Amino acid sequence: MTNALDYKIDFRPDFSLLTVNLQPGQKVHAEPSAMASMSPTLTMKAALKGGAMKSLGRMFGGESMVVNTFTASKGPGEVIFAPGHLGDTQHYRLTGGSLILQRGAFMVHSEGVEITGKWQGAKGFFSGEGLVLLKATGTGDVFFNSYGAVIEVDVTDNYVVDTGYIVAFEDTLQYQITTLPGLRGGGIKRLFFSGEGLVCQFSGQGRLWIQTRYVNPFLSWINRFRPTTKND
Amino acid sequence: MHDVSQEFFGGVFNDKIEGGRAAAKISIHPQGLVAETLEEQRFEIPFGECQLDKGGASGRMIFCRNNDRSITLFCEERGFPKALESLSLGAFSGQLRAIQQKQRGHEKTFWFWLTVGSVMTLIAGVIGYYALIATTQAAVAALPISIDENIGSVAIKSVELHARLDAGHVATKLVNDIVKELEPHSAIKGLNFRIMVVDEPTVNAFALPGGQIVVYTGLIKNAKSAEQLAGVIAHEMAHATLRHGLKGVGQSLGIIAAIQLVTGDVGGLLALSTQLAQESILTSYSRKSETEADLEGARMLHEAGIDPKNMADFFQMLEKLEGDIPDLLAWISTHPQHADRIARIENYQKQLPQKPYRLLELPWEEVQNQLAN
Known part of the structure; x- marks a missing residue:
């Protein structure tokens, strides 16, 4: 295996922190503002990586167009990355x-990996999770973050996940946006009132990562405690 | 057959592999498919055992499983299905065709529902739009006329009337007399018409909801007779009696509400397109109301015994003036093409019963002389 990163992840799962040890000349790429600390032997450069189209793809995938590159240019060193949320x-x-x-799940990747947007079309529109997902391709290491802890699921045939809980999945899995099987035929009423809207149905074989919390219900819960200001 | 590549990049699932999955080089041999991982583990599926399937995140990945499903090879490369078909000497043609048909079936269903969805949305939009217009028209008719007057008195404050001629001026008196001639024939009774004549060269006049009418001296000077001036005033009075101002407000509010209802809270691009759609609807609406005011004005003139042709003549005169006076642009931009208006008024007049028209006995020459000084 070439260019494997020497890394460790501490304080899992809620306050996870990623530490990457770089050998001289080695590089690592991260989303902007992910860096928490780094050795003075490293240098950082911000750039649109992979050209305009790929940068746009990332932007539509909820990421920044800019990718920061950390290089161990003056000797070995470590860099620590933190996700934006718990x-x-x-x-x-x-x-x-x-x-x-x-x-928005992408955090850090090594050399040899490319992050682009993957157009979802109608699938993305109906899932309510945006029209573009992110796609990591190539050979190397990828680090992604979740909201809450992560459960790894080995799908061997079929699996159903609420769209808001999906973090990542392998390319061998086929996915389809659908209503919960029990809801079908129950009319549109149940779809709207059950609170269990659209789900992603995975089929085939591959690994799937789901998160233990979904950010939208948390936001609507916390919104009630937000101090309000009156405009006049 | 030699131009078809025999080696592809893909992967393999098997319990002997650490993690259960590995990337692999997949090659098509005369007897079957072979996958070799980077750790040099080798897996083989004879053609006779191979069950094909299509799927993956892209929907284009080809899977091949053996009988007990212990080995699964997969490959996403574009040339793979074709190579498989030709190099396996037709062993897969049936399976590949079935996969393709399944795919086409999915695509057909997708396009069918997409078409049905778009058509339904379009129909609902058209019905909704016309229902909205009908509703606002009916709603406005049910509102008391005092609302028009309130809107008008607010709106007049935003109009600059520095050079307003006083009520005793001959020009103001003239316009007032014309309004008095027409008032008994207006579509709704009890509207309190108030006239303001403003000393400015602009060739324009406008009516506010509730019956306030502003006439610029530029318009009076350019009119060729008191009857032509009456034509323009009848048009402006018709705007007030047909309650176009309130309908316009109601409609634009209704359209905004309806679009927000449909689109929900969507920012950016949608807001822009919403605004554009709204503007185009409102311009065409105001043009429609101009035409309505022309015909209603012509009717009022006819009832009052004034030849509606005077209104058409005034528009003809405007057409000739165009280009000479830049101020005219104000009138032209919101008003329909003169030629169309003239034709419409003349057509309408043909439908009216023949009747002798009179000339207004008003001090036209005196007003023109006063204004010229």
Whole structure:
């Protein structure tokens, strides 16, 4: 295996922190503002990676167009990355295939990996999770973060996940946006009032990562406690 | 057959592999498919055992499983299905065709529902739009006329009337006399018409909801007779009696509400397109109301015994003036094409019963002389 990163993930799952040890000359790429601390031997450069189209793809996938590159230019050193919100950080080793990531889930990747947007069309529109997912391709390490802890599921045939809980899945899994099987035929009323709207139905074989919390219900819960200001 | 590549990049699922999955080089041999991982583990599925399936995140990935499903090879490369078909000497043609048909079936269903959805949305939109217009028209008719007057008195404050001629001025008196001639024939009774004449060269006049009418001296000077001026005033009075101002407000509020109801809270792009759609609807609406005011004005003139042709003549005169006076643009931009208006008024007049028209006995020459000084 070439260019495997030397890394460790601490304080899992809720306050996870990723530490990457770089050998001289080695590079790691991260989403902006993910860096918490780094050795003075490293240098950082911000750039639109992979050209305009790929940068746009990332932007539509809920990420920044800019990717920060950390290089161990003056000797070995470590860099620490933290996700933007509470939750776990997960490692995945790409070996030529691809990994599909939920909007905004990307955090860090090594050399040899490319992050682009993956157009979802009608699928994305109806899922309510945005029209573009992220796609990591190539050979190397990818780190993605979740909201809450992460459960790894080995799908062997079929599996159903609420769209808001999907973090990432392997390219060998086929997915379809659908209503919960029990709701079908129950009329549109149940779809709207059950609170269990659209789900993602996975089929085939592959790994799937789901998070233990979904950010939208949390936001609507916390919204009630938000101080309000009156405009006049 | 030699131009078809025999080696592809893909992967394999098997319990002997650490993690259960590995990337692999997949090659098509005469007897079957072979996958070799980077750790040099080798897996083989004879053609006779191979069950094909299509799927994956892209929907284009080909899977091949053996009988007990212990080995699954997969490959997403574009040339793979074709190579498989030709190199397996037709062993898969049936299976591949079935997969393709399944795919086409999915696509057909997708396009069917997409078409049905778009058509339904379009129909609902059209019905909704016309229902909205009908509702606002009916709702406005049910509102008391005092609302028009309130809106009008608020609106007049935003109009600059520095050079307003006083009520005793001959020009103000002239316009007042014309209004008195027409008032008994207006569509609704009890509207309190108030006239303001403003000393400005602008060739324009406008009516506010509730019956306030502003006439610029530029318009009076350019009119060729008191009857032509009456034509324009009848048009403006018709705006007030047909309650176009309130209908316009009601409609634009209704359209905004309806669009928000449909689109929900969506920002950016949608807001922009909403605004554009709204503006185009409102311009065409105001043009429609101009035409209505023309015909209603012509009716009032006819009832009052004034030849409606005077209104058409005034528009003809405007057409000739166009280009000479830049101020005219104000009138032209919101008003329909003169030629169309003239034709419509003349057509309408043909439908009216023949009747002798009179000339207004008003001090036209005196007003023109006063204004010229």
